[in-house]
Amino acid sequence: MLFNSLSYLAFFPVVVLLYFAIPGKYLKLRNLWLLIASYYFYMNWNAAYALLLFASTFITYLAGLFIQKAMEKERAVLAKWILGGSFAINLSILFFYKYINFFIDNCNRILGIAGRNASLPSFDILLPVGISFYIFQALGYTMDVYRGKTKATGNLFRYMLFVSFFPQLVAGPIERSGNLLGQFDKKQDFEVERVRKGLLLMLWGLFMKIVIADNIAVYINSVYNNYMAYTGVEIILATVLFAFQIYCDFGGYSYLAIGSAKVLGFTLMENFHAPYQAVSVRDFWKRWHISLTGWFRDYLYIPLGGNRKGRLRKYVNTFIVFFISGMWHGAAWSYMIWGALNGVYMIVGEAGAGIRNRIKKRLKVDENRFSYRLGCGLVTFALVDFSWLFFRAEGVGTAFRIIKQTILSLQFPQLFGLAVNRMGFTMQQLCAIIVAFLLLAVVDILKNRGEDVAALLLRQGIWFRWLVYIGLLFMIMVYGAYGLDYTQTEFIYFKF
Numbered sequence: 001m002l003f004n005s006l007s008y009l010a011f012f013p014v015v016v017l018l019y020f021a022i023p024g025k026y027l028k029l030r031n032l033w034l035l036i037a038s039y040y041f042y043m044n045w046n047a048a049y050a051l052l053l054f055a056s057t058f059i060t061y062l063a064g065l066f067i068q069k070a071m072e073k074e075r076a077v078l079a080k081w082i083l084g085g086s087f088a089i090n091l092s093i094l095f096f097y098k099y100i101n102f103f104i105d106n107c108n109r110i111l112g113i114a115g116r117n118a119s120l121p122s123f124d125i126l127l128p129v130g131i132s133f134y135i136f137q138a139l140g141y142t143m144d145v146y147r148g149k150t151k152a153t154g155n156l157f158r159y160m161l162f163v164s165f166f167p168q169l170v171a172g173p174i175e176r177s178g179n180l181l182g183q184f185d186k187k188q189d190f191e192v193e194r195v196r197k198g199l200l201l202m203l204w205g206l207f208m209k210i211v212i213a214d215n216i217a218v219y220i221n222s223v224y225n226n227y228m229a230y231t232g233v234e235i236i237l238a239t240v241l242f243a244f245q246i247y248c249d250f251g252g253y254s255y256l257a258i259g260s261a262k263v264l265g266f267t268l269m270e271n272f273h274a275p276y277q278a279v280s281v282r283d284f285w286k287r288w289h290i291s292l293t294g295w296f297r298d299y300l301y302i303p304l305g306g307n308r309k310g311r312l313r314k315y316v317n318t319f320i321v322f323f324i325s326g327m328w329h330g331a332a333w334s335y336m337i338w339g340a341l342n343g344v345y346m347i348v349g350e351a352g353a354g355i356r357n358r359i360k361k362r363l364k365v366d367e368n369r370f371s372y373r374l375g376c377g378l379v380t381f382a383l384v385d386f387s388w389l390f391f392r393a394e395g396v397g398t399a400f401r402i403i404k405q406t407i408l409s410l411q412f413p414q415l416f417g418l419a420v421n422r423m424g425f426t427m428q429q430l431c432a433i434i435v436a437f438l439l440l441a442v443v444d445i446l447k448n449r450g451e452d453v454a455a456l457l458l459r460q461g462i463w464f465r466w467l468v469y470i471g472l473l474f475m476i477m478v479y480g481a482y483g484l485d486y487t488q489t490e491f492i493y494f495k496f
Contacts, residue, residue: 001044002491003256004209011041015166016263024187031161031184034264038166042130045170049128052093057163059089060138064145064152064159071148079146086142090135097125098132102331130170132328136295138163141177143299150177158184167260171253171491173271173291180266188265193458200454201259203472204443209252209491211436211475215429216241217249224392227402232410235402242392243385246492247275248440250289253491274444279376281345284384292328296321315350319343334390334399341387432479 001007015037022030043050063086070079101122108119144150153159162181223230223238254271261268271290278284285293301321307314326339365372393399425433446453457468
């Protein structure tokens with residue numbers, strides 16, 4: 001069930017109305033209703049994989065209880081073994097469903113190179129939607145119990161709801177037990193202001209997904225699916241637009257998830273914070289997919305030693321984290337190169353900080369000047385966007401062929417004429433996309449300045465507020481869900 005579908009438009013109000021129709025004193029009944037709704041939501045993709053969701057949940061639930069008992073009896077070694085077993089089983093499930101055919105394909109290539117005629121058979125497996133997200137969330141819980149940050153819950157249904165909570169089940173944010181789990185113990189009242197803010201966040205998420213991401217995807221897909229027919233400038237334009245497509249697609253989902261949860265009375269963590277306002281790659285990764293970045297920092301980078309064991313070890317740990325982040329995104333070498341590239345960016349940026357600081361000091365560079373920050377922002381965007389090319393391309397070989405085609409056919413036709421004639425948009429559609437980008441820029445600039453944009457809008461006069469609401473709805477309906485050329489699409493991160 002997609003957030004941008006009519007089925008969700010029918011499903012969500014029913015869930016909300018029945019949830020608040022149950023008196024607050026019957027909290028367990030409310031939570032049971034949310035649990036049923038969450039499993040129903042997930043089973044709309046493939047009912048059989050609800051068993052897989054339950055298996056991962058039950059394993060980590062038991063692991064949490066056993067870890068806590070072992071720690072209470074001061075048997076830290078046993079607790080560590082239980083934690084390791086929980087990780088091993090869950091990561092084995094993830095490996096089988098997501099990486100087994102990738103592993104087999106690479107083994108067969110190696111056998112072919114070695115001159116062996118034998119080949120390993122592949123498996124006919126459908127990747128369960130959201131498996132990487134809910135397994136990481138469940139594993140984070142067991143680690144938090146082991147570290148003593150969270151007390152293991154004895155209520156299986158409460159824990160099942162924590163892992164399967166439908167707004168963030170299939171594409172995050174990857175929640176922490178310290179934030180979300182305890183919220184299921186509190187009575188959530190129907191608060192008009194909170195509901196208004198939640199609905200506004202959902203509206204903005206739909207706008208990002210349907211009006212921006214899905215519309216520019218038409219041109220991006222045309223270029224990347226037939227890159228030899230396009231010039232270098234057109235490929236660069238498509239790659240730049242892909243940076244915004246993936247932001248508006250995944251960011252749109254995050255806003256829909258956070259907004260849906262807020263309507264019900266729950267607070268999810270922020271997942272994006274104006275990422276293309278970043279002035280360095282390190283700054284970018286503090287703003288992009290914040291829940292996953294934080295997960296890798298707390299549960300991989302720090303256990304590896306973080307920055308506590310010298311500079312070289314810090315660089316190695318950084319590279320490992322980003323390489324594995326690439327693996328997490330997909331079973332393809334192109335994702336791993338994307339992760340490795342960002343790891344190299346981070347290492348080079350860190351290693352060269354001293355030299356840059358001396359140069360800035362000698363040249364008396366004012367880091368607060370707009371021109372300096374703009375320059376840093378453009379360089380950061382160029383580096384990040386280049387790595388997105390590997391993320392979008394269908395394989396490493398294709399990525400390098402696209403780079404070759406870009407260099408060899410780098411011509412500079414009139415960009416405006418190219419946009420109209422070769423992007424496949426009518427002038428009306430192009431104007432709508434430009435307006436949408438301007439709105440996105442305004443929102444992100446305000447966010448970058450520390451503004452709560454939704455709260456800021458809700459403080460405005462009624463006429464201005466409704467002008468914004470109607471404007472967003474109009475663009476969604478005309479250039480999105482009910483537009484002549486619109487085709488409902490899944491969110492990009494659903495395949496991870």
